[in-house]
Amino acid sequence: MKIIIAGAGEVGFHxxxxxSYESQDITLIDTNxxxxxxxxxxxxxxVVRGDAxxxxxxxxxxxxxxxxxxxxxxxxxxxxxxCVLAKQLGAKRTVARISNTEFIEKKEEVGFTKFGIDELISxxxxxxxxxxxxxxxxxxxxxxxxxxxALTMIGLNLSRTAIFVGKTVKEVGDLYPDLNYVPLAIQRxxxxxxxxxxxxxxxxxxxxxxxxxxxxxxxxxxxxxxxxREEIKNVMILGGSxxxxxxxxxxxxxxxxxxxxxxxKDKAFEIADDIPSCLVINGDxxxxxxxxxxxxNEMDAFIAVTGNSETNIMSCLVAKSKGVKKTIALVENMDYxxxxxxxxxxxxxxxxxxxxxxxxxxxxxxxxxxxxxxxxMNAELLEFIVTNSSKVCDKKxxxxxxxxxxxxxxxxxxxEGLIALGDFxxxxxxxxxxxCLPQSIGKxxxxxx
Amino acid sequence: MRSFARLNLKIIFxxxxxxxxxxxxxxFLSALVSFLYKDGVVLQLxxxxxxxxxxxxxxxxxxRNHRKEIQKREGYxxxxxxxxxxxxxxxxxxxxxxxxxxxxxxxxxxxSGYTTTGASILSDIESIPKxxxxxxxxxxxxxxxxxxxxxxAILPLLGIGGMQLFSAEAPGPGGDKLHPRITDTAKRxxxxxxxxxxxxxxxxxxxxxxxxxxxxxxxxxLSTGGFSTKNASVAYWNNQPIIQYIIIVFMFxxxxxxxxxxxxxxxxxxxxxxxxxxxxxxxxxLSFTVIATLLIYFKADISASTINHPMIxxxxxxxxxxxxxxxxxxxxxxxxxxxDYTLWTxxxxxxxxxxxxxxxxxxxxxxxxxxxxHLLMIKNGILEFKRTLHPNxxxxxxxxxxxxxxxxxxxxxxxxxxxxxSFIMGVLVFSWLGLDFRTALGxxxxxxxxxxxxxxxxxxxxxxxxxxxxxxxxASFLMxxxxxxxxxxxxxxxxFFWRNR
Numbered sequence: 050m051k052i053i054i055a056g057a058g059e060v061g062f063h064x065x066x067x068x069s070y071e072s073q074d075i076t077l078i079d080t081n082x083x084x085x086x087x088x089x090x091x092x093x094x095x096v097v098r099g100d101a102x103x104x105x106x107x108x109x110x111x112x113x114x115x116x117x118x119x120x121x122x123x124x125x126x127x128x129x130x131x132c133v134l135a136k137q138l139g140a141k142r143t144v145a146r147i148s149n150t151e152f153i154e155k156k157e158e159v160g161f162t163k164f165g166i167d168e169l170i171s172x173x174x175x176x177x178x179x180x181x182x183x184x185x186x187x188x189x190x191x192x193x194x195x196x197x198x199a200l201t202m203i204g205l206n207l208s209r210t211a212i213f214v215g216k217t218v219k220e221v222g223d224l225y226p227d228l229n230y231v232p233l234a235i236q237r238x239x240x241x242x243x244x245x246x247x248x249x250x251x252x253x254x255x256x257x258x259x260x261x262x263x264x265x266x267x268x269x270x271x272x273x274x275x276x277x278r279e280e281i282k283n284v285m286i287l288g289g290s291x292x293x294x295x296x297x298x299x300x301x302x303x304x305x306x307x308x309x310x311x312x313x314k315d316k317a318f319e320i321a322d323d324i325p326s327c328l329v330i331n332g333d334x335x336x337x338x339x340x341x342x343x344x345x346n347e348m349d350a351f352i353a354v355t356g357n358s359e360t361n362i363m364s365c366l367v368a369k370s371k372g373v374k375k376t377i378a379l380v381e382n383m384d385y386x387x388x389x390x391x392x393x394x395x396x397x398x399x400x401x402x403x404x405x406x407x408x409x410x411x412x413x414x415x416x417x418x419x420x421x422x423x424x425x426m427n428a429e430l431l432e433f434i435v436t437n438s439s440k441v442c443d444k445k446x447x448x449x450x451x452x453x454x455x456x457x458x459x460x461x462x463x464x465e466g467l468i469a470l471g472d473f474x475x476x477x478x479x480x481x482x483x484x485c486l487p488q489s490i491g492k493x494x495x496x497x498x
Numbered sequence: 499m500r501s502f503a504r505l506n507l508k509i510i511f512x513x514x515x516x517x518x519x520x521x522x523x524x525x526f527l528s529a530l531v532s533f534l535y536k537d538g539v540v541l542q543l544x545x546x547x548x549x550x551x552x553x554x555x556x557x558x559x560x561x562r563n564h565r566k567e568i569q570k571r572e573g574y575x576x577x578x579x580x581x582x583x584x585x586x587x588x589x590x591x592x593x594x595x596x597x598x599x600x601x602x603x604x605x606x607x608x609x610s611g612y613t614t615t616g617a618s619i620l621s622d623i624e625s626i627p628k629x630x631x632x633x634x635x636x637x638x639x640x641x642x643x644x645x646x647x648x649x650x651a652i653l654p655l656l657g658i659g660g661m662q663l664f665s666a667e668a669p670g671p672g673g674d675k676l677h678p679r680i681t682d683t684a685k686r687x688x689x690x691x692x693x694x695x696x697x698x699x700x701x702x703x704x705x706x707x708x709x710x711x712x713x714x715x716x717x718x719x720l721s722t723g724g725f726s727t728k729n730a731s732v733a734y735w736n737n738q739p740i741i742q743y744i745i746i747v748f749m750f751x752x753x754x755x756x757x758x759x760x761x762x763x764x765x766x767x768x769x770x771x772x773x774x775x776x777x778x779x780x781x782x783x784l785s786f787t788v789i790a791t792l793l794i795y796f797k798a799d800i801s802a803s804t805i806n807h808p809m810i811x812x813x814x815x816x817x818x819x820x821x822x823x824x825x826x827x828x829x830x831x832x833x834x835x836x837x838d839y840t841l842w843t844x845x846x847x848x849x850x851x852x853x854x855x856x857x858x859x860x861x862x863x864x865x866x867x868x869x870x871x872h873l874l875m876i877k878n879g880i881l882e883f884k885r886t887l888h889p890n891x892x893x894x895x896x897x898x899x900x901x902x903x904x905x906x907x908x909x910x911x912x913x914x915x916x917x918x919x920s921f922i923m924g925v926l927v928f929s930w931l932g933l934d935f936r937t938a939l940g941x942x943x944x945x946x947x948x949x950x951x952x953x954x955x956x957x958x959x960x961x962x963x964x965x966x967x968x969x970x971x972x973a974s975f976l977m978x979x980x981x982x983x984x985x986x987x988x989x990x991x992x993x994f995f996w997r998n999r
Binding site: 317318320321322325328329331332339343 | 889890891894899900901
């Protein structure tokens with residue numbers, strides 16, 4: 050597949066990286082020499098220097114034979130222009146990154162597809178959605194739902210109290226024969242190395258573990274891991290940026306008690322105007338006295354989404370020290386992102402990574418129904434629909450030649466989530482959730498598509 | 499004086515001349531009425547018209563080469579002096595016809611007319627020639643028209659008393675913009691105003707009033723004035739409940755924002771139901787009516803007064819009708835009389851005194867503080883509790899689901915403080931001039947709120963004729979500042995208005 054990415058910023062670069070693993074034909078366009086040079090040396094892609102809205106630059110990038118153009122520069126208007134131009138010049142599909150969430154809400158009304166933009170991606174609204182989802186599953190630090198919750202992927206940190214600790218996957222399975230969950234991936238504490246668990250893999254304290262589970266299994270995992278489902282009611286949001294605003298609006302709609310701290314007075318007034326049920330505080334979030342005055346110790350969750358990563362991380366640490374159960378920090382810097390749990394914050398989110406993952410998912414649409422990257426792990430979660438032409442159709446799982454670096458997380462059949470073991474026979478129409486390391490994606494795809 | 503010269507005096511005089519010319523037109527109309535009813539004052543009214551037209555026409559002719567620029571300061575001057583000039587010219591029909599001989603009395607009566615107060619110095623209204631009575635009612639009606647333009651277009655531009663918030667021309671998204679141009683807006687609302695007047699006239703005629711009484715009462719209902727053609731005011735029709743119910747309905751409409759009436763004609767009813775002020779206006783009227791009705795029924799002796807109260811539809815209906823009528827006449831600051839509330843229980847006397855401070859809706863012809871201001875002040879007061887708990891929180895007052903900017907709230911608070919100060923000053927001066935406590939208190943509240951009937955010697959069955967001359971001038975002043983939302987007039991008394999720009 051031939052793909053053009055306009056904009057070599059963090060989203061563009063990350064996207065190029067994800068796609069280049071699959072040896073796609075990728076062209077990256079940007080005006081910035083340095084970021085292009087960096088991408089050129091680190092990734093197996095073609096780079097073109099120039100303005101992506103320039104027709105000659107687009108033609109240079111062989112736009113007419115392009116399957117997909119992804120415009121992810123920091124400027125919304127540039128992205129829209131690039132997509133419109135590219136569509137007219139022959140690109141088959143277009144994706145534009147935007148910042149005005151109104152465009153997504155009114156997508157049908159305006160008819161963006163009519164003038165050439167197939168998909169709109171807003172990193173801000175993705176981040177807000179992610180935060181809302183994380184709050185609803187507060188004991189976990191990462192979640193993803195397949196088929197409206199028939200199967201859920203959850204990620205959590207194993208604490209010392211968890212029954213799992215010190216046991217192998219097989220032992221745990223023997224303890225509870227009526228299995229409603231499957232461990233998908235494990236990241237050992239303090240390492241960056243992702244394991245796909247086999248029967249003899251041992252769980253250790255501090256492991257970041259990902260499971261797929263049916264609806265029933267969520268409660269079971271709660272018990273087994275020693276986590277308690279915590280009722281989240283009082284939420285404090287730091288920063289009235291687009292993400293903060295959208296999160297506050299969504300949470301208020303679901304009757305959370307939300308306090309939002311914003312340092313800009315006019316902005317604070319506008320938010321107070323738009324969201325009557327949200328208590329907007331005008332002040333600097335780095336001021337601990339202010340946080341205390343607004344009773345931070347009574348908060349169930351603290352979400353820091355200012356434009357400054359360091360402020361977000363530090364204020365989350367302050368919140369943690371005041372006894373806030375759940376802290377979420379927005380970070381721009383990918384390097385910080387790698388540190389994640391080791392600094393003591395429950396979840397770090399990066400809107401650019403979210404955007405890149407979301408676009409990546411879109412790219413694979415058609416073959417792969419849904420796809421997500423495990424937060425901060427080097428593994429992908431894929432969802433396939435089995436058709437009669439698939440190699441695995443009408444086969445038992447134990448007979449499939451699945452690579453060692455891949456694991457079947459579960460099957461959705463007739464809108465019901467099932468945990469599939471060796472004797473499970475795959476049928477036409479099943480939706481299969483698979484977790485695999487990047488190197489085996491191609492192989493897995495060949496099996497299932 | 500340098501800055502004085504910079505004022506665009508020419509346009510001020512031009513517009514004042516225009517107002518007088520319009521006034522003259524209505525005087526000719528009164529002369530026509532006089533001619534039709536053959537009351538013998540045709541020529542006098544005609545001369546009054548001629549004199550007014552001559553003055554107005556001369557002013558317009560002399561200043562016809564004016565710059566068409568009106569700044570805020572010219573605006574204040576035009577509004578205040580417009581009302582004063584009209585009141586001065588409006589005395590001519592009374593003086594020429596001899597209906598009201600003294601200038602002080604004539605000025606009081608016209609000022610009461612143009613400010614739609616409805617306080618009268620006349621004791622025997624029925625003996626006045628019909629042409630003059632018509633002129634008396636028409637002053638109300640002109641005043642009401644002026645108030646609509648003032649409330650919808652001019653006060654918001656001048657930014658007075660937070661009116662910019664409630665006006666049809668309020669800037670910003672979601673504002674109930676009727677039409678971008680002020681003149682068009684005013685014309686649309688005038689059409690509604692005229693239509694209401696005609697409909698009420700017709701209904702009153704059908705209900706059994708004479709045509710002359712019907713038109714006069716419509717003119718003073720829609721302007722929330724209160725001049726009647728009968729000595730007993732609307733109590734004259736106490737044996738015809740239908741007439742009183744018709745007047746109740748139109749008092750209610752006149753006290754409602756005319757922009758809402760416009761929406762009603764456009765069948766945008768959802769906008770009306772969403773309006774906070776209208777909701778509270780209805781709520782206040784309903785709840786106060788219930789209180790008044792129950793107290794009248796169980797406690798008060800309605801027949802104690804000199805006013806005749808035939809209870810042709812039963813005692814409860816009478817209590818309900820008179821309760822509702824008094825509540826509406828005070829809240830909308832109309833000032834018609836169907837019963838003497840000063841003879842009811844002490845509680846009801848204080849109750850109606852309190853209602854004089856409520857006022858109708860903004861954008862109506864009613865006077866007083868206006869419901870929307872009370873609403874915002876109460877909401878702001880309650881928010882102060884929350885603000886002490888969260889000193890850094892942004893807690894805006896909300897009106898119609900929109901946050902209100904703090905300067906507007908301050909403006910309203912300032913308005914209320916000035917209103918109370920004016921009231922206290924009013925009471926003090928009245929008592930200085932020899933009025934007793936009750937009369938002074940009621941007189942100040944009633945004239946400042948443009949209500950009409952007050953307490954004590956100025957109660958519903960009495961009139962202002964017995965006041966000393968100085969008190970009549972003071973009352974006229976209070977009526978003027980109350981009508982023009984205080985700031986417009988009082989700003990002219992501040993030194994910095996006249997100093998550098």
